[in-house]
Amino acid sequence: MSFWRGDHKEQDKYNIIWKNYIPATGKCYCNAAECVRLVGGVYYQLFKNGSWFGNDNYHVKRYVEKDYLYCIANTFMYGLEQDYKNEVNYRWESYVSYADQCDIMDDIMGKVIVEAWNILADENDEIELNARINNN
Numbered sequence: 001m002s003f004w005r006g007d008h009k010e011q012d013k014y015n016i017i018w019k020n021y022i023p024a025t026g027k028c029y030c031n032a033a034e035c036v037r038l039v040g041g042v043y044y045q046l047f048k049n050g051s052w053f054g055n056d057n058y059h060v061k062r063y064v065e066k067d068y069l070y071c072i073a074n075t076f077m078y079g080l081e082q083d084y085k086n087e088v089n090y091r092w093e094s095y096v097s098y099a100d101q102c103d104i105m106d107d108i109m110g111k112v113i114v115e116a117w118n119i120l121a122d123e124n125d126e127i128e129l130n131a132r133i134n135n136n
Contacts, residue, residue, distance in 0.1 A: 010113040011033050012132040014040075016125050017116055032116040035071035039062045039091045039112045042080065050098065057084045076104075 002052035014036070028034040041059030042109055053060075063069060063077045096104070121129075 001105055003113070010110045010117075010130055013117045013121075014113050015120070016128055017113065017120060017133075021058065021116075021120055030120065031069055032071065034066070034069060034117040035063075035073065036116045038069075038078065039071070039073045039109060042077070043105050043109045046101060052080050052105075053084050060084065070117045073108050076108055 017033060017036055021030065022028055023036050025046070027038055038059045041055075042052055045054030048054075057080070060077055060080045064081045115124075
């Protein structure tokens with residue numbers, strides 16, 4: 001995945017996390033990477049399909065099911081779950097413009113990546129990040 005809002009400053013960190021900590025299928029072995037995977041799924045749904053709740057709210061449901069899972073997007077993800085359950089009125093989709101939703105999601109995804117990077121990144125990841133930055 002790449003960020004759809006242009007040149008996101010956390011793109012290189014995201015790419016390294018995805019390559020090194022997120023399996024091609026199934027859940028991640030560490031909570032920080034699982035947060036990137038699930039919040040990233042909501043991000044993808046919004047930017048590709050125009051809704052937080054694509055695929056029957058799959059990514060949010062998986063996040064909420066994991067009571068032990070916690071990251072900087074926790075309040076946001078639990079809020080989306082509550083909004084989805086309230087079928088009459090989706091707060092985010094009814095009261096926040098699509099452009100504002102994208103800004104919110106981009107900000108949250110960036111924070112999730114920084115948080116995961118601070119937890120997961122080892123010396124080899126830092127070396128790879130520096131190489132990517134120096135090549136740009």
